[in-house]
Amino acid sequence: MAPDCEVEGSVAAPVSIDGLRGxxxxxxxxxxxxxxxxxxxxxxxxxxxxxxxxxxxxxxxxxxxxxxxxxxxxxxxxxxxxxxxxxxxxxxPFANVSIDGEVVSCGGGAHGILVASAARDEGVAGLEFMRGIPGTVGGFVRMNGGAYGREVSDVLIDCDVILPGGELVTLPATDLEYTYRHSVLPEGAVVVSARFQGHQGDPEEIGAEMDRIAEARENSQPLRTKTGGSTFKNPPGKKAWELVDAAGCRGLTMGGAQVSEKHTNFLINTGDATSADIEGLGEEVRRRVYEHSGVELEWEIQRVGRP
Structure with a gap:
């Protein structure tokens, strides 16, 4: 359920639009x-x-x-x-992918599946896991996105970032101080491109691994629903979905939001949920897990904007 976004009357732009083409x-x-x-x-x-x-x-x-x-x-x-x-x-304009030897260069708007597929076609291995990340390069560089045992910090060489004031800088991976699903990329910075290090591989073997990842996602995750991916970070030595399941939250609902029956670390909009329903359900799950196991789950999903 989305609020009305109609604009009444003219609205002054935040900057001069002279010369802007976007x-x-x-x-x-x-x-x-x-x-x-x-x-x-x-x-x-x-x-x-x-x-x-x-x-x-x-x-x-x-x-x-x-x-x-x-x-x-x-x-x-x-x-x-x-x-x-x-x-x-x-x-x-920001979705390009090019390959030079074993280095894969991508625009910040390139989809993970495009990056993995382009690398496969050129016989570059090591990026197959990006087939399992439902996002763009900019997002998973910022969040150290990962899937199936690997994450961006394993392969990132550097990234080009525009800072809030318009300055374009190149940041090596070490400057991002990656931890699990986190980086120190400045707030408001926009990742416009990134370079990843792969290694030589056989396109057929790479393709087979990508197919395995795609099948695993299809079999275990509610991909055909309105969802947001993994909701909570896995605590050290534990799996979030197991903690959620053990706390009796499988299928739990709030308004139009529901904990997935297929994978309990996914929340679903069943059709008429508000964002408040979804976030509220997530907080209720966190409360129940803490009450049951003493583990305080951390959100993996970004929650942005005004309540």
Whole structure:
């Protein structure tokens, strides 16, 4: 269930739009852009035409408003009150993938499956796990995305980032101080490209591993539903889904939100959920798990915006 995002009357842009070639939209609906299909509007959304366009926009913005990059919206709850400031949506100009030897260079808007497939076609192994990450390069570089035993910190060489004031910098992987599903990438920074280190492999073997990952996801996760991916981080030495299941939360509902029957670390919008339903259900699950096992689950899904 998405709030109304209609704009009444004209709204002054946050920066001069002279010379900008991208699309700047006030009160931009975000629910259709995230997997849960819920949430409010962005005060502004900017879809840059290319790198120079994005740099110019952020330079003019000068850090005066909050900035949030949005990829596939697969691991995110947009709260019902919407997102303050500016949401940056990277499109096709940022979705390129190129390969030089064993180094795979990607735009921040490239999908994980595209990265893995391009590497496979060139006989570059080591990136198969990205087939199992439902997101874009920018998102999983920021969050140290991972799947099936590997994560971005294992393969990232460096990334190009535009800081909130418009400065373009290259950050080596060591500067991101990766931990489990976390980096120290500055708030408001936009990852525009990244380079990953692979190694030589056989395209057929790489493809077979990608197929295995795809089949494992299909068999274990509620992929055909409005969901947000893994909800909670796995505590050290434990699996979040087992803790949720043991606390009796399988199938638990709140409003239009439900704990998946298929995989208990997934929350589902059954059709008419609000973001408040989904987040509230997650907090109830955390409460029950703590009460049952003494473990305090941490959210893996990003929750952004105004309640």
């Amino acid at each position: 699309k700047l939209t006030p009160q931009a609906p975000l629910a259709k852009l995230v997997w849960f299909k819920t949430g409010g509007c962005a005060d502004w959304m900017f879809e840059p035409e290319d790198l120079d366009d994005l740099r110019l926009f952020l330079e003019r913005l000068g850090g005066d408003l909050p900035v949030m990059a949005l990829g596939l919206g697969s691991n995110m709850i947009i709260r019902d009150g919407g997102v303050p400031g500016v949401v940056i949506k990277l499109g096709k």
